[in-house]
Amino acid sequence: MSSLQQELKESIIEALNLEEFTAADIDNDDALFGDGLGLDSIDALELIVLLDKDYGIKLTDPEESKAIFQSVNVLAAYIEANRTK
Amino acid sequence: MSERIAITGIGIVSALGTGVAANRERLLHSESGLSLLQKVESTYQNKIVVGEVTATNQELAQTLNLPTKHNYTRTALLGCIAAKEAVKQAGIEDIKEFKTGLVSATTVGGMDQTERYFRQFATNPDTHRYISSHHAGDSTEKIADQLQISEFTTTISTACSSAANAIMLGARLIKAGKLDRVVVGGTDALSKFTLNGFKSLLLLSDDHCRPFDANRDGLNLGEAAAYLVLESEKAAKGKQILGYVSGYGNANDAHHQTASSENGEGAFLAMQKALQIAGLKPSQIDYVNAHGTATPNNDLSESVALQRIFGENIPDFGSTKSFTGHTLAAAGAVEAVFSIVALQEQQLFANLNFTEPMPETGLVPVQTLQKKNLQYVLSNSFGFGGNCTSLIFSK
Amino acid sequence: MEALNITASTVAAKHPAYRNYIPPAAARRMAPAVKMGVVAANVALEKAQITQPDAILTGSGLGCMQDTEKFLNALLENNEQFVPPTAFIQSTHNTVGAQIALGLGCKAYNNTYVHGSLSFESALLDASLLLEDKPDAKIVVGGVDELGTEFVNYVKMLAEKETPASKIPMSEGASFFVVSSEMGNAQVLLRDMNTCREISVAEISNRVGSLLKENGLSEEDIDTLILGTTGAESDVYYKAVSDAFPKQTTQIHFKKYAGQYNTSIGFAVWFAVQLLGEKNTVSDRKNILIYNQEDGRNHSVIIVSRC
Structure with missing residues (x-):
């Protein structure tokens, strides 16, 4: 599980071009949106593509995705439970 | 307004058909032009609902008598046909009789051919003619060539409000006395590029779009071209006038790159x-041809804006995107043509597929074709980047 | 100022440290065109001491090429799967104008012109219309184009086949201005502009001459000509224009400094402003005429004066 979290942090930083951050800056329980990492709705769309590409998970409802993108821990748990690759 | 801006010609190609008459017929029969994607070479063929023009590129090129090795993109082909119809209807035989300009709008320009040949440009000389047709100004140049316009010519691209801005600039150019006559409008062909773009933004509906409905779940893309001939009173003298451009306004939402603000x-x-x-006064508007894309965000934001402008007395309103799909840069001109047809017929068009008002506003659009005395029609076009433009047409 | 290395086929802009102008959270999605445009517009506003302009007008020949290419390549490579939404959003031509507005929270009139080598001039014409209605308006107007990574090579490939071929490398840049009909502190007057789609070599100097006349000027009053010479066949137009001016008129070929891009005439206007000098500086130049065209089409003439 912890390697998945590390992998997620690195791919989030790369996909969203978060040049100011390194994986070490992101805590597993940090809020990704709003006050935490400061991600927004466009980033959510980009993360939906990332889940599809890397883990074979298809999300279509932006509202539903908000709950999944709460934190790296929540996201990792969702991926473990739903991944198809 | 010191100088009235007369509309003397209109032309259109859309999913409803080629020509104003065909479009009018289907609007008056509440027949949608939406269907499953057929022509664009895409994995979404037969899977997503779009407003596609039935004619093939070859058929369109034949109509224009083009040589076989032309480099007219589909965007340019659609644009030339619609613009020629508008000029013909305006009864213009010698375009140079008055100082005539062209203001055309497009979002992706020649992308329909670029995406087809991009991987061949480096190696296949046969495809090279589509390099120079990529940029957004190319379709405008082609239309200017077809119409033999040599005066001021330009292209506007403000996403989905592009053609509305083209109409607005045309009206201002005449008002300022820079031109006597301007052909204004927009053209956009469907492309894999835009289909995938809107798909990635989760903005496409799987079904026919439902503007202003509580359960609306996204838009259908469409392709179209539509043009209007605007003339000064001097140039339009003695001609049949179809209507006037009475008002225009452009503002920026400055809220978000793609989403509209909550208060519109x-x-x-x-x-x-x-x-x-x-x-x-707001109470003088008889009908609003809304932007109404059927995305959850746009329709709510636009409804709130309508409530803010009109208060308790919101005029009859509806979206015609359930007929044509969202035709992007062309939408403002397509809906301008529909507004003129509404004024001519004194009819309001149905906002198809509506069943239940959204709970936030409770607003109900025009659901079936209706007779009404119409003097002023307001048409909205809003785009990515917060670009918002409204036009008012009068009898 | 140094002339560009004309043996290179492309020359990138000298990018400033963008973090000094744009917050990193906003900059992370911006391709060079957006960054250049936003910074150039903000620098112009700062100089004019304006926080909220009355309009934002942008010209761009090819728009946001880098994100267009990124999105296009992604969809071609993965057969329309896993396409990047951000690149699509950023690929729209009005991204620069929209980002300037978003950054300033500016809800005013906003428009984007994308008409090849006349994109900047179209924005400028719109500005002049706005100023006729509202002389005290302060308008941000500019042009921007970026190189991108791939399409530019195809454009260059075609240009190299021409004989004689252009000697100017493909390039990029942004030039933004704040314009108003109220002179205020301004010392440079954008006197007039004229554009046309098509004109013959024989007629071009008359067209320039009549624009000068309309502004109470003659060829003798122009001390500097700024021309878009490239070495290509259509240079005959520049020769025809410069032949109509006295021999001692200084000639500057601006593409040697700016390179070739659709809105490079914005650079020529900026160059003219520098030559005429800012407020309280000395300049012996009074009137500058800029002339540009592309492949013998889309001609533009701009007259800039010290007031």
Whole structure:
């Protein structure tokens, strides 16, 4: 599980071009949106593509995705439970 | 308004058909032009609902008598046909008789051919003619060539409000006395590029779009071209006048790159400015041809803006995107043509597929074709980047 | 100022440290065109001491090429799967104008012109219309184009086949201005502009001459000509224009400094402003005429004066 979290942090930083951050800056329980990492709705769309590409998970409802993108821990748990690759 | 801006010709190609007559017929029969994607070479063929023009590129090129090795993109082909119809209807035989310009709008320009040949440009000389047709100004140049316009020519691209801005600039150029006559409008062909773009933004509906409905779940893309001939009173003298451009307003929502603000500020400001230019009170508007894309965000934001402008007395309103799909840069001109047809017929078009008002506003659009005395029609076009434009047309 | 290395086929802009102008959270999605445009517009506003302009007008020949290419390549490579939404959003031509507005929270009139080598001039014409209605308006107007990574090579490939071929490398840049009909502190007057789609070599100097006349000027009053010479066949137009001016008129070929891009005439206007000098500086130049065209089409003439 912890390697998945590390992998997620690195791919989030790369996909969203978060040049100011390194994986070490992101805590597993940090809020990704709003006050935490400061991600927004466009980033959510980009993360939906990332889940599809890397883990074979298809999300279509932006509202539903908000709950999944709460934190790296929540996201990792969702991926473990739903991944198809 | 010191100088009235007369509309003397209109032309259109859309999913409803080629020519104003075909489009009018289907609007008056409440027949949608939406169907499953057929022509664009895409994995979404037969899977997503779009407003596609039935004619093939070859058929369109034949109509224009083009040589076989032409480099007219589909965007240019659609644009040339619609613009020629508008000029013909305006009874213009010698385009140079008056100082005539062209203001055309497009979002992706020649992308329909670029995406087809991009991987061959480096190696296949046969495809090279589509390199110079990529840029957005190319379709405008082709239309200017077809119409033999040599005076001021330009292209506007403000996403989905592009053609509305083209109409607005045309009206201002005449008002300022820079031109006597301007052909204005927009053209956009469907492309894999835009289909995938909107798909990635989760903005496409799987079904026929439902503007202003509580359960609306996204838009259908469409392709179209539509043009209007605007003339000064001097140039239009003695001609049949189809209507007037009475007001226009452009404002920026300055809220978000793709989403509209909750209070519809940009839309509100654009409508307010248009009313001001037209010298009208909100209560004088008889019909609103709404932007109404059927995305959850746009329709709510636009509804709130309508409530802010019109208060308790919101005029009859509806979206015709359930007929044509969202035709992007062309939408403002397509809906301008529909507004003129509404004024001519004194009819309101149905906002198809509506069943239940959204709970936030409870607003109900025009659901079936209806007779009404129409003097002023307001048409909205809003785009990515917060670009909002409203136009007012009068009898 | 140094002339560009004309043996290179492309020359990138000298990018400033963008973090001094744009917050990193906003900059992370911006391709060079957006960054250049936003910074150039903000620098112009700062100089004019304006926080909220009355309009934002942008010209761009090819728009946001880098994100267009990124999105296009992604969809071609993965057969329309896993396409990047951000690149699509950023690929729209009005991204620069929209980002300037978003950054300033500016809800005013906003428009984007995308008409090849006349994109900047179209924005400028719109500005002049706005100023006729509202002389005290302060308008941000500019042009921007970026190189991108791939399409530019195809454009260059075609240009190299021409004989004689252009000697100017493909390039990029942004030039933004704040314009108003109220002179205020301004010392440079954008006197007039004229554009046309098509004109013959024989007629071009008359067209320039009549624009000068309309502004109470003659060829003798122009001390500097700024021309878009490239070495290509259509240079005959520049020769025809410069032949109509006295021999001692200084000639500057601006593309040697700016390179070739659709809105490079914005650079020529900026160059003219520098030559005429800012407020309280000395310049012996009074009137500058800029002339540009592309492949013998889309001609533009701009007259800039010290007031």
